[in-house]
Amino acid sequence: MKKNLFIGALTLTAAPIFAQQAVQRPNIIFIMSDDHASQAISAYGHPLSKLAPTPNIDRIAKNGAQFWNNYCANSLSGPSRASILTGKHSHKNGYLANWNKEFDGSQQTLPKILQENGYETAIIGKWHLISEPTGFDHWMILDGQGDYNNPDFITDNDTVQYFGYVTDLITTFTKQWLQTRDRDRPFFLMMHHKAPHRNWVPAERHYNLYEETEFPVPENYFDEYEGRFAAKNQEMNIYRDMYEGHDLKMVTGIDSDTLLFDPWPDAFINTLTPYEKKRFFEAYRSRNNDYYNTDLTEKEIALWKLQRYLQDYLATIKSVDESVGQILDFLEQSGLDENTIVIYTSDQGFYTGEHGWFDKRFMYEESFQMPMVMQFKGEIKPGTQVHGLTQNIDFAPTFLDFCGIKIPEDMQGESFREMVVSGSTPEDWRQSLYYHYYEYPGIHSVRAHYGVKTDRYKLIYFYDEDIWELFDLENDPTEMKNIFGEEGKENITEELKKELSRLQKLYEVPGI
Ligand SMILES: [Ca+2]
Numbered sequence: 001m002k003k004n005l006f007i008g009a010l011t012l013t014a015a016p017i018f019a020q021q022a023v024q025r026p027n028i029i030f031i032m033s034d035d036h037a038s039q040a041i042s043a044y045g046h047p048l049s050k051l052a053p054t055p056n057i058d059r060i061a062k063n064g065a066q067f068w069n070n071y072c073a074n075s076l077s078g079p080s081r082a083s084i085l086t087g088k089h090s091h092k093n094g095y096l097a098n099w100n101k102e103f104d105g106s107q108q109t110l111p112k113i114l115q116e117n118g119y120e121t122a123i124i125g126k127w128h129l130i131s132e133p134t135g136f137d138h139w140m141i142l143d144g145q146g147d148y149n150n151p152d153f154i155t156d157n158d159t160v161q162y163f164g165y166v167t168d169l170i171t172t173f174t175k176q177w178l179q180t181r182d183r184d185r186p187f188f189l190m191m192h193h194k195a196p197h198r199n200w201v202p203a204e205r206h207y208n209l210y211e212e213t214e215f216p217v218p219e220n221y222f223d224e225y226e227g228r229f230a231a232k233n234q235e236m237n238i239y240r241d242m243y244e245g246h247d248l249k250m251v252t253g254i255d256s257d258t259l260l261f262d263p264w265p266d267a268f269i270n271t272l273t274p275y276e277k278k279r280f281f282e283a284y285r286s287r288n289n290d291y292y293n294t295d296l297t298e299k300e301i302a303l304w305k306l307q308r309y310l311q312d313y314l315a316t317i318k319s320v321d322e323s324v325g326q327i328l329d330f331l332e333q334s335g336l337d338e339n340t341i342v343i344y345t346s347d348q349g350f351y352t353g354e355h356g357w358f359d360k361r362f363m364y365e366e367s368f369q370m371p372m373v374m375q376f377k378g379e380i381k382p383g384t385q386v387h388g389l390t391q392n393i394d395f396a397p398t399f400l401d402f403c404g405i406k407i408p409e410d411m412q413g414e415s416f417r418e419m420v421v422s423g424s425t426p427e428d429w430r431q432s433l434y435y436h437y438y439e440y441p442g443i444h445s446v447r448a449h450y451g452v453k454t455d456r457y458k459l460i461y462f463y464d465e466d467i468w469e470l471f472d473l474e475n476d477p478t479e480m481k482n483i484f485g486e487e488g489k490e491n492i493t494e495e496l497k498k499e500l501s502r503l504q505k506l507y508e509v510p511g512i
Pocket of ligand 1: 077
């Protein structure tokens with residue numbers, strides 16, 4: 001104790017100016033989960049989330065701001081993470097798809113800039129960019145997608161398997177780092193959860209959390225995709241494309257402890273110890289037996305699968321919400337909340353049965369949108385609602401702005417600091433967003449496309465097939481009716497095509 005006081009006194013006398021700066025610059029905790037739909041965050045008010053609320057994520061919204069029109073640039077894990085790190089669209093940071101060889105860590109990134117400006121930087125949890133993290137004083141990452149149970153964590157000198165549930169382990173490691181960090185420097189911490197990514201394995205304490213819950217079925221669950229070629233030709237349908245063992249935890253028969261089809265047992269069932277495996281099968285037994293004891297029609301099976309998927313998806317989110325609660329409690333108890341910006345977001349949105357789907361990729365709202373809430377005591381007023389169009393390329397410039405660091409000119413995003421602090425959209429704020437998805441051919445068979453979104457309209461071009469789609473989000477919020485080519489839509493189509501072309505020039509999209 002005496003020793004600490006002595007060092008503290010020395011620091012104060014030796015570098016008073018730096019110490020003053022360090023106090024003024026905010027810390028940042030960027031919490032990001034994987035595939036968390038806004039439909040599954042109760043602050044967004046979707047009927048689904050009412051049955052599975054997220055009180056702790058909602059706490060951030062109540063303490064600060066909630067973003068209603070926040071979107072990704074390319075709805076996929078690696079590309080979204082690369083855009084967040086660089087403040088650039090995929091074609092500029094080089095990470096177009098999850099098939100990429102590796103993220104080019106030699107380029108300019110947000111953590112590097114913060115580090116150069118006196119910040120201590122850390123990332124704990126999912127990285128998913130293949131190359132080793134750069135720009136971080138401390139990193140402890142999952143191997144690729146990471147396992148839900150007993151996962152490996154990689155550091156710069158080792159790979160170690162830890163026993164426990166992935167969300168809980170990430171929370172523990174994050175709190176440990178917060179307690180052992182350099183107190184003389186502000187910090188930037190990325191806490192990246194694996195949950196609720198496929199295959200939706202809840203923590204053991206949550207296996208049965210929602211087994212009695214009947215979740216609402218989206219009106220377009222049995223979508224027939226009329227007038228939408230790419231939507232019709234995907235492979236991300238819950239009742240057709242989910243793996244019955246791996247994804248839905250279905251077994252071979254009554255009282256069976258053998259899963260139906262599971263192509264990746266080493267990433268799931270084999271990660272459990274024999275005793276954990278026994279408890280897993282026991283927890284699902286009565287539901288799995290009911291399935292075999294009931295005579296279901298094809299349609300009823302499709303609905304049964306939706307319920308099973310949502311029960312597990314939302315149960316994994318329960319652990320994420322608990323984790324957020326633990327971090328907020330820690331910040332409040334330590335007084336760190338006074339000068340720490342806390343963000344909760346997901347790398348993209350996700351389908352919870354809309355169009356019959358799980359997964360993401362499409363420029364349609366559910367997967368294009370990224371939920372986001374953000375608190376910063378003193379600057380952001382509690383209960384702020386942000387409606388301007390924001391995108392993940394804006395995160396890096398915004399954080400630099402809050403930290404008082406010059407935003408590099410080659411970052412393509414814009415700082416939304418003014419918007420979130422004032423609670424209103426500045427008059428000169430952007431009126432449209434650019435989107436580009438590349439990963440085709442690839443898992444789930446979603447055709448490559450780019451497009452433009454405004455407040456009301458969305459124009460999408462599936463360029464390999466030369467197919468356009470136009471949606472009026474005001475009259476058709478679930479994007480069921482492609483009105484491209486319809487009489488009376490010539491002017492808006494022309495306007496949107498011009499805007500798309502302007503954005504592609506602005507962002508220097510090659511080969512368009
Ligand atoms: Ca993801």
